[in-house]
Amino acid sequence: MVMAVPKTLHFALLIITVHFLLLEASLNNPDLQPLLDFKASTDKADTLTTWNTTSDLCSWMGVSCLQNRVSRLVLENLQLSSSFESLTQLTQLRVLSLKNNQFSGSVPNLSNFTALKLLFLSHNELSGEFPASVPSLFRLYRLDLSFNNFSGQIPSTVNRLTHLLTLRLEENQFSGQVSGLNLPNLQDLNVSGNHLSGQIPESISGFPQSAFAQNQALCGSPMQPCKTIVTDPTKPGTDGAIASPLNPGTNPTSIVSSTPSSIPTNTNTNPTQNKHQNPGKPGSAKMSSVALIAIILGDFIVLAVISLLLYCYFWRNYVKDKRRSKLLEGEKIVYSSSPYPNPNPNQAGYERGSMVFFEGVRRFELEDLLRASAEMLGKGGFGTAYKAVLDDGSVVAVKRLKDANVGGRREFEQHMEVLGRLRHPNLVSFKAYYFAREEKLLVSDYMPNGSLFWLLHGNRGPGRTPLDWTTRLKIAAGAARGITFIHNTCKSLKLNHGNIKSTNILLDKTGTARVSDFGLLIFCPPNTPSRSNGYRAPELSSSDGRKQSQKSDVYSFGVLLLELLTGKCPSMIDGGGPGMGYGGGAVDLPRWVQSVVREEWTAEVFDLELMRYKDIEEEMVGLLQVAMACTSASPDQRPSMGHVVKMIEEIRGVEMSPCHETLDSVTDSPCLSEDTFGGVSQ
Incomplete structure (x- = not known):
């Protein structure tokens, strides 16, 4: 009789087998021996x-x-010592942090680290010159060699690290000049506490003074200005020679521009020789030189103060005139054919419209709106938007549907009745509208923090404030909730946005994402070229005449997520890079991302500005997967917006909206009846 083997024994055998398989794979791993050698030599x-x-x-x-x-090795504050040369065999390493240990000697050859992106060696006892192999790590984003004993010059070859965002070299013994330092993407620099000299180049002069402190021979912005040395040109016996430490008996006859490290010093320490040079007036030459320098510096300071005052005066007037002209220009554009009541009501074709408020409270009249100062915010396919400041100080946004294909009054009023009653924390609410034959205006809340487009792409030069990862994730979640509310508000109509793009994701005064311009696609004039082709779903470009749908909204939102992740405009992608599989030219953003991921270079997709943040790779990959699901070529394979919200919120515990609504089961809004929806279509 054969005894039955208990299931628990089967499970135990399975666990043991898996353990041995993993152990065997580990023993065959080429990274095992280098790590063991490293432990043997450093872990005392x-x-x-x-x-x-x-x-x-x-x-x-x-x-x-x-x-x-091994892709990441973080060994900090462990009292490790000696050299870490054995680690150079870890060819797949992407992150190496050995901070706060006792490593000494020169840095070994790191050229095998072809995938390395983050290198932290600060607070050790490393010495020697700047590591010669570091400039070959062309994928490097962050480099920290601070608080060591490095010496010599900072080589110009460091400029090969074109992706570098962080360069920390403070508290070492580096010397020489930094005039050749030019890293276009650098956002964090510190070379303080060294022996550097010379003028700070313009390429890095935008960093704060603390980044260059304790380098007494450094000059130029943001440090003290580089000085100009002048001596007495009338002193006899100079013969036009330039004074130098090697020729103390001569004085310069011209102005010599110098850095603090090259200021000539008086090497003549013989008082007898000084006396014989001018026996009648001991020290008179010294006094005359000091007086001359004081006079020249005084004149220079006075001239600089006068120039600064003139500059401030003319610049203030220039800015004021420019602002005034821009404002007047905006008012002229808004009101050149305004709906203001015609002084001659008997004129043929005259029609006076009226302001219709959605909240039932008349907050201002049309005349108040027309008197308000206006500033153009942007121009799109539906019309031009303006910021209007009313007499009572309140601010609203006004969209002028000048060239819109509105149709009749009845159709316009029915459609606005639907859109005007949509209220959600992640939507830009409509406040009122005006309809006349020659003028149609939409009034909505003004969002003071601008659009997502500006936060992502505006001011990409020095001084830009990067959009951090947490903010990007919250904007994505907020925008998704707003679009989900539109889709689920009236299931009988299946409302959709129709024009999702980064310029239509605005931020209010608290930084909350608000979706704008929803439901206005029917006002777009026929045969108008789309300004947002980069967001357009592929089925809308086919010849079967398909219209915008909720699934096409999902595709556009997926492109928006890719824009958040890559920092690239959807219509400005160059497909000619290595590994892209294209021969150059413009490529749509989803196709470019798919090609990069297919080549297993997923990390190359993400915006360089995001590489400064630690421990977010998993979250970025999670959002990338959501975006790729949304941009599926087949509409049927795309998730619903409610499901998209859940996937985004699962990436990190992103807080729910104030209403805490269940996004997959949003019922019809109680303020919208079926009668209201009657005859209205998207």
Whole structure:
């Protein structure tokens, strides 16, 4: 009789088998021996207790793996010493942090780290010159060599690190000049506490003074100005020679521009020689030189103050005139054919419209709106938007549907009755509208923090404030909730937005994302070229005449997510880069991302500005997966917006909207009846 083997024994055998398989894979891993050699040579205090051959190396302390190869090694504050040369065999390493240890000697050759992106070696005892192999790490984003004993010059080859965002070299013994330093994407720089000299180049002069402090021979903005040395040209015996430490008996006859490190010093220490040079007036030459320098510096300071006052005066007037002309120009554009009541009501074709308010309270009259100062905010396919400041100080946004294909009054009023009653924390609410034959105006809340487009792409030069990852994720979640509310508000009509893009995602005074311009697609004039082709779903470009749908909204939102992740405009993608699979020219954003991911260079997709933040790779990949699902070529394979919201919120515990509504089961708004929807279509 054969005894039955208990299920628990089967399970135990399975666990043991899996364990041995993992252990065998670990023992065959080419990264195993370099790590063991590193522990043997550096871990004198035996702090790396989990580093042994009886466990999977990917589970060791400080070790992270990608596809069973070590990709991240973070060993900080462990009193490790000696050299880390054995680690140079970890060819798939992307992050290496050995901060706050006791490593000494020169940095080994790091040229094998072809995938390295983050390198932190600060607070050690490393010495020697700037590591010669570092400039070959062309994928490097962050480099921190601070608080060591490095010496020599900062080589110009560091400019090869074109992706570098952070360069920390403070508290070392570096010397020489920094005039050749030019890293276009650099956002964090510190070279303080060294022996650097010369003028700070314009390419890095925008960093604060603390980034250059404790370098007494550095000059130029933001440090003290580089000085000009002048001596007495009338002193006899100079013969037009330039004074220098090697020729103390001569004085300059011309102005010599110099840095603090090259200021000539008086090497003549013989008082007898000074006396014989001018026996009648001891020290008179010194006094005359000081007086001359004081006079010249005084004249220079007076001239600089006068120039600054003149500059401020003329610049203020220039800005004021420019602002006034811009304002007048905006008012002229808005009101050149305004709906203001015609002084001659008997004129043929005269029609006076009326302001219709959605909230039932008349807050201002048309005349108040026409008197308000106006500033153009932007121009789109539906019309031109303006910021209007009313007499009572309140601010509203006005969209002028000058060239819109509105149709009749009845159709316009029915459609606005639907849109005007939509209220949600993530929507820009309509406040009122005006309809006349020659003028149609939409009035909505004004969003003071601008659009997502400006936050992502505006001022990409020096001084830009990057859009951090947490803010991007919250904007994505907020915009998704707003679009979901539109889709689910009236299920009998299946409302859709129709024009989702980054310029239509606005931020209110609290930084909350608000979706604008929803439901206005029917007003777009026929045969108008789309300004947002980069967001257009592929089925809308086909010849079967398909119209905008909720699924096409999902595609457009997916492109918006890719824009958040890559920092690239959807209509400005160049497909000619390496590994892209294209021969150059414009490529739509979803296709470009798919090609990069297909080549297993997923990290190359993300915006360089996001690389400064730690431990967000998993979240970025999660949002990338949501975006790729939304931009599926087949509409049927795209998720609903309610499901998109849930996927985004699962990436990180993004807070729910104030209403805490269930986005997959939003019922029809109680203020909207079926009678209201009658005859209205998207």
